[in-house]
Amino acid sequence: MENILTKIIEQKKVEVAKLKERGLDDSVMINIVRPSLVENLKTAKSMAVIAEIKRASPSKGDIKINVNPIEQALSYERGGAAAISVLTDEVFFKGSIADLRNVSEAIRIPRLCKDFIIDEIQIDRAHQAGATIILLIVAALSKERLHELYQYAKKKGLEVLTEVHDEAELERALELNAELIGINNRNLKTFKVDLAVTERLAKLLDPKRHIIISESGIKTKEDVMRVKDAGAKAVLVGETLMTASNLPHKMAELQMSI
Numbered sequence: 001m002e003n004i005l006t007k008i009i010e011q012k013k014v015e016v017a018k019l020k021e022r023g024l025d026d027s028v029m030i031n032i033v034r035p036s037l038v039e040n041l042k043t044a045k046s047m048a049v050i051a052e053i054k055r056a057s058p059s060k061g062d063i064k065i066n067v068n069p070i071e072q073a074l075s076y077e078r079g080g081a082a083a084i085s086v087l088t089d090e091v092f093f094k095g096s097i098a099d100l101r102n103v104s105e106a107i108r109i110p111r112l113c114k115d116f117i118i119d120e121i122q123i124d125r126a127h128q129a130g131a132t133i134i135l136l137i138v139a140a141l142s143k144e145r146l147h148e149l150y151q152y153a154k155k156k157g158l159e160v161l162t163e164v165h166d167e168a169e170l171e172r173a174l175e176l177n178a179e180l181i182g183i184n185n186r187n188l189k190t191f192k193v194d195l196a197v198t199e200r201l202a203k204l205l206d207p208k209r210h211i212i213i214s215e216s217g218i219k220t221k222e223d224v225m226r227v228k229d230a231g232a233k234a235v236l237v238g239e240t241l242m243t244a245s246n247l248p249h250k251m252a253e254l255q256m257s258i
């Protein structure tokens, strides 16, 4: 079975080389607030939902390709989302950095730049586009690169969501002293989703020191209850919210307020 992550990282190397050649413009967004997700989650009383703008994915194909990201993000914010995740990968997820920039201008809650980060220049670009959090996927990085990128992002005042899928990856996230840990329920080799991954890995974490975010495959209140019982403070939800026929109702359901 081919690993999609390997393919994506090869593509990212090409993109990073192009970005470096072209350079970033210096348009930092100034009229935006940069609230802290960590602080929000520490004080949150109910289950937090990080709502994702996801037009398409390698596992599902097109999800909602022509979504208006600003409208979608405003609905998420109105629905009580703790943060918005914006997929900025173009080739595999059909997103863009412009989506993140547009969303950042429109909302006042934290923004996660959801991409496959392998280089500092992508962190600079995410910051410029208004991200307050970046994702670092342990499986995509060497030990050294993971440390360097983590420190680099922290120095810029960004929060870091460190994503893991198994025990060995979790071990590496703990070496970083990562505070926000994303447990991805989706296996990137088989695309199989299993919430038991959150249950298994959450056991190895100290809820006083780590904030657990359960990612992928969350569809119902029962799913949320399951990962909440395992110790998750938040869920990261894409497809279910992108395709919900009654979004405010779905948001309320996943926050367990109905």
Ligand SMILES: O=P(O)(O)OC[C@@H](O)[C@@H](O)c1c[nH]c2ccccc12
Residues within 6 Å of the ligand: 052, 054, 114, 115, 116, 137, 163, 184, 215, 216, 217, 218, 236, 237, 238, 239, 240
């Ligand atoms: O659409 P879902 O099953 O709710 O999944 C959302 C999110 O967890 C998923 O998009 C994701 C998790 N980790 C990632 C890393 C890169 C790209 C995407 C992802």
